[in-house]
Amino acid sequence: MTERMVPAGFHGNYWGPAATEARKDGRLPKITLTPQMQRWDEWGRKNLRSGDIVFRLGDARVAKGWFPMSRFLANASNSKFSHTGVVSVEDGEPFVYDTTRTSVARQPFCVWILDNVGHFGVKRLKPEYRSQIPQVVDYVHDVFEKQVPFDYELGLDDKALYCIELTEKAFRHAGLKLSDPIRLGDMERAAEFPVQMIGIAQASQFALKSPLTFEQEVFFPGNERHGIWSSDKLQVVVPPTFTPGYPFMADHGLPQDVASAN
Template sequence: MLHIVCWMIALATHEPGAAEATDWMKPPTWSGNYWGPEATHARSVGSLPPLQSNPEMGSWQRWGREVLRQGDIVFRLGDARVMRGLVPLSRFISHATGSPFSHTGVVAIEDGSPVVYDCSSAGVQRQPFEVWMLDSLGSLGVKRLKPEHRERIAGVIEYCRSAFERQVPFDNGFRMEDDSFYCLELTEKAFRSQGLALSEPVRIGDWEYLASFPVTAMLIPPVSGMMLGRPITLEQTVYLPGNERNGVWASPLLETVSGPTPKVFQEAAALEASRLNMRGDLDVLVFTFWEVRRSYTQLPARLLCDLVLQMRARGPLQAGVRERKRAGLDNEVASRSSSPASSLKRIEGSSD
């Protein structure tokens, strides 16, 4: 019985959805988009500490300065998850679409260094390239507009910056409306705003290797409907990172700067894309099992860390409350001493 209770606690306290590496850089006292305009300004004026670096980040920064150019599209395999972190969304998208990638962003060169505009669960964000790469679990890909289209790059970057300043929210339903974006949607619409349609959206039910995920595909509409209030259906069309046959990676408007030869999920088993099998569902099931097991074994340490973080966050807050109370008391004393009655008493006292 104790084991069952512990598993239930582990599930209930498991880190939520998109807990990628950069999510843990966010201070516990900061609320909102840590990579949005407010936080960016706070870092520039010293209200937030500057971003820390490490040898890996330094290496990516040097590589980015040498290779990346304004308007480049960067591709990576991320670690975004759903269902309180138990279901690997990025992994599912990559495998079901036959792509080595799950995420894209648009590069801008600012203050001599590359930054990436993309959209995550917190909304449109701007990250230094070396920070953006912390969330990469696989190969990096880079595409660039062909020379005849590069005069439109300035408009593409302006579109991204405008979405960033407006803080367009994340599109949990992966729909085509312009009031919210998912990562591929921001990339595609930024280029389409300049008359450059990189790729055409693909119906979810037509993803190349969705046949390897029959159970997952069957569960998408009811589970998403329960979580979002409006189901994601297999009839929906979405933009894809793609491979050599479809998606942004296959765009005829782009040339490859860097990246692997795309390998599909089923390559080792030599399966046909349309052949029904359970390989993908088993992959998701195994991943979920190990995540639950990890959550269970790490539960005591995680609870202790959460407690420490809460105490660290509560300390400055309590200190601020004490300061405000003290300031309020001082103001009250000052106001009383300056009141007409107090002045009269001081005058009477002096006449005595």
Template sequence: MEAVAFVKQPARARRRFSRTGRRQQWVLACALLSQAGCSSTGDLTSQMVPHSWRGNPWGPDAETARHCRRLPTIPSNPPMCAWDAWGRANLRDGDIVFRMGDARLAFGLYPFSKISAEMAGSRYSHTGIVALENGEPVVYDTYKSGPRKQPFSIWVLDVAGAIAVKRPDADSQRFVNDAVAFCRDTYQRQVPFDKRLSLDDDRFYCIEFTERAYRSAGLVLSEPIRIDHLPCYQHFPKAVWLARHFSSIRPDQSAFVIGNDSVGIWSNPALLLIYEAPDARLPYAKLSAP
């Protein structure tokens, strides 16, 4: 799409576009050279931990530290209370939660979440799996710091767009317990984050974490897709060029994606959509869940 716009613009506009394009390339190059995610300035929950804390701020050590008050608890507010009450009333073990995040690279200049989701033709950039623990819904996912467990009311703070919940149908509910057990085990072992988006099982990126959890239980959510076969891959030539030259990610490698109605986890017919909203300011409605 950008290439078409470039051809149709007059010379002065083309020069201006060229300068802008070079700036965008420089920003993305900085992002890729900074190990793809060292400056995720868009995530609110990443800013809720004292600078003195070392390690995963939502891992087992941090969980223990909060219980012992060596780390401050996260203060609540009315929207968080509303989401907590909504989650307690409506969410179940094994629900898959989707969100558009706002993870940014290169000191916040490059909207990594938005671009990665758009390349995959998706409204969402991140997934996690719900578990009910002492009546409270928590979300297991993984991030650059490693596997995390966050109360659902905190997890929604990082929503920067749409939010959705899907649930395995009645025939697939038998896979839920083992999938949640996988999440808890991965969390306790702190399996490293996979910056290379590989398909090895010794480290995971966020979408792969969700896929592997259900595959370990016997339910295949999706098949990996080649990066250069993503629905909107051709719309991002600059990102593709820089990724090929400044990172270890190859266009011909395969990865798990959230996708849409046609590809990825989202397209699995065994997952029933039970909630979707354009944002997470407040719960819009009760779930009409099966």
């Protein structure tokens, strides 16, 4: 959905630094909020804080849109989520820093949530770790300004980043390891998808310089047992809640108001 917001003929990262500045000075149109987006904006301003991690189920696809990669990875890893982002509240407005297929993105929360097609959740550092939040935010601001490219090869180095990797490394930059990477072959439900697992490995040989293997270690949003969601340094602000985004927000609405976690 957020890609449909990009004006015809625009090239580059519509959620990158140059486009952000262009919206501020009028060279690009400002983001127009629908009534549903306005509701999410109000909810985010009320409930989100800098350093929060937002989780969603995305619908990223490969093979010309035929294969739903996000849903597959969520299912194979036994997670309700495929995607994470880090919140930074700026002038009272919550922005989410994550990655798109172009590079690191900065999206208003009410825009970011549009790409949710299933469960949504929020976690926050426990009080004893919150002094590290400025360092977390500094990291996402830095990789945004540098426009670190998207990591299609899901590598663990810093040359490129995928969304969960960006989140994990932002907190590690602040001295807080949230989770360990997991081998693709060790995903909790990987054995239930043998055809898809083999197909991805084989297809990646033609698409990537470093093809994916079952031994590839990857960071995951996870569940109560693994991944970022399982971190003992985090507490729940919003549990996994089925709130798919536009155009279904009018039907499913927002999560119930939540008291800010202490």
